[in-house]
Amino acid sequence: MNDFAIPELSDRRSVKPFTRILNTPPGWPWDQARIAALEARHTSPVSGTDIAIVMRRLQPWGFGEGGRFVAIYVRDRDIQEGLKLDFDVGGKKVSVDIPSPRQKAEQSRDRLWNLGLIGLIACCLVGLGMVTLQRRAAEGERLTELETQMTRKVRDAEGVARAKADAEALADLNLDNRTLDNAMQDLKTISLQRDPSDRLDAFYWNKGYWAVELHGGTPPVKDATVPLQRSTKPVRKGVWLWVSAVEDGAR
Amino acid sequence: MIYDRKPASRAFSLSDLPKSVFVVALGVLLVMLGVWALSRPSGAKARLAALEQQADQIRAATKVRGDLTTYPLGSVCSGVLDEGFRNQLNTALAGTGLKISALDISDRGRAGDIRPLHAYSLTLKASGTYEQAVGAMERLAQNRPRVFLDSLSLRNQTESVDLNVEGRVFCRWKKQD
Numbered sequence: 001m002n003d004f005a006i007p008e009l010s011d012r013r014s015v016k017p018f019t020r021i022l023n024t025p026p027g028w029p030w031d032q033a034r035i036a037a038l039e040a041r042h043t044s045p046v047s048g049t050d051i052a053i054v055m056r057r058l059q060p061w062g063f064g065e066g067g068r069f070v071a072i073y074v075r076d077r078d079i080q081e082g083l084k085l086d087f088d089v090g091g092k093k094v095s096v097d098i099p100s101p102r103q104k105a106e107q108s109r110d111r112l113w114n115l116g117l118i119g120l121i122a123c124c125l126v127g128l129g130m131v132t133l134q135r136r137a138a139e140g141e142r143l144t145e146l147e148t149q150m151t152r153k154v155r156d157a158e159g160v161a162r163a164k165a166d167a168e169a170l171a172d173l174n175l176d177n178r179t180l181d182n183a184m185q186d187l188k189t190i191s192l193q194r195d196p197s198d199r200l201d202a203f204y205w206n207k208g209y210w211a212v213e214l215h216g217g218t219p220p221v222k223d224a225t226v227p228l229q230r231s232t233k234p235v236r237k238g239v240w241l242w243v244s245a246v247e248d249g250a251r
Numbered sequence: 252m253i254y255d256r257k258p259a260s261r262a263f264s265l266s267d268l269p270k271s272v273f274v275v276a277l278g279v280l281l282v283m284l285g286v287w288a289l290s291r292p293s294g295a296k297a298r299l300a301a302l303e304q305q306a307d308q309i310r311a312a313t314k315v316r317g318d319l320t321t322y323p324l325g326s327v328c329s330g331v332l333d334e335g336f337r338n339q340l341n342t343a344l345a346g347t348g349l350k351i352s353a354l355d356i357s358d359r360g361r362a363g364d365i366r367p368l369h370a371y372s373l374t375l376k377a378s379g380t381y382e383q384a385v386g387a388m389e390r391l392a393q394n395r396p397r398v399f400l401d402s403l404s405l406r407n408q409t410e411s412v413d414l415n416v417e418g419r420v421f422c423r424w425k426k427q428d
Binding site for chain 2: 125128129132133135136137139140143146147150151153154157158159160161162163164165166167168169170171172173175176178179180181182183184187199200201202203204205206207
């Protein structure tokens with residue numbers, strides 16, 4: 001038995017097919033096969049309506065080379081159950097399996113299943129590829145968004161770092177409490193706490209210390225926690241100089 | 252057929268498997284490798300490395316010391332103080348209604364040793380009402396870069412007050428300076 005479960009020739013009645021060798025000019029393999037088939041049919045040495053012609057290529061196709069085929073003429077009834085032939089062509093052994101119509105149908109069905117399976121796998125691969133590409137695009141977008149956020153954060157962090165470095169440099173210069181806000185706060189305190197009847201002639205502020213020229217003898221601030229010194233003599237008639245005597249390091 | 256004993260088991264060998272199993276396994280492996288390679292955005296490795304580097308930069312920046320409560324952002328200018336800054340400040344102070352007799356900004360050069368800054372002295376002489384003087388002081392207090400005060404005097408005249416301010420403004424020190 002062979003692959004197609006065709007009974008060996010020896011197992012069946014003797015079949016002696018007629019064979020012919022056909023040569024074709026160089027060309028594409030399908031053109032050569034068509035030429036050989038046409039020639040085998042139109043120049044058939046056997047006549048009858050129940051003749052089946054089986055074509056087999058005897059040598060592999062080569063570019064620029066002619067084709068060499070064998071045409072096997074058999075009767076339809078001889079291949080109803082399939083046939084396996086072994087014969088000699090020009091000293092070369094040729095083995096031909098001719099499947100029966102039922103086997104041909106089975107082969108076609110198998111081929112169809114295989115094609116379906118291949119198609120299904122191809123669809124799965126295409127789907128997988130599409131999903132992967134979508135994921136790739138999404139990952140790319142996420143990465144771009146992350147890069148934008150990170151760039152902004154780096155810029156902000158570097159800005160803060162520069163500001164901190166500036167603050168350290170200013171701290172080295174001992175500039176704490178040396179803003180106009182500090183001076184205005186002192187002026188506001190004096191304005192609120194002094195006796196309204198005592199006119200303020202001048203307000204001085206120097207590196208955290210303040211002084212005032214004030215009419216009358218009452219202190220400019222009532223807050224006992226603020227140490228004050230008054231000039232021993234009035235700077236002008238009825239005008240006294242008051243100086244905040246804050247201890248070193250307090251400012 | 253009756254078996255009177257358990258049939259002897261044969262050791263498994265890879266050679267027992269049909270070749271198609273290996274072909275399919277190889278195909279699946281290749282497909283998985285292809286999918287893995289395809290799922291990664293182009294240049295992802297380099298981009299992730301750059302992100303790591305940026306994260307390191309942020310970590311390094313957060314370690315810088317400095318008191319932003321006392322000296323908030325903008326206390327120091329990043330460029331140089333030129334005539335444009337003086338004109339801008341003059342316009343802002345004049346907007347309070349104060350009559351400005353002098354507004355000088357002069358370059359004092361480098362200040363500080365370890366962390367130097369570029370210092371500019373600022374002198375303001377003006378007169379007007381008390382409210383205008385306070386308004387000008389508030390305006391100066393809001394100025395960025397910040398004006399650090401050395402001295403201030405507010406003298407009461409008969410009809411107006413005289414305001415004298417002496418302070419300093421700092422910019423970042425640049426080597427080419």
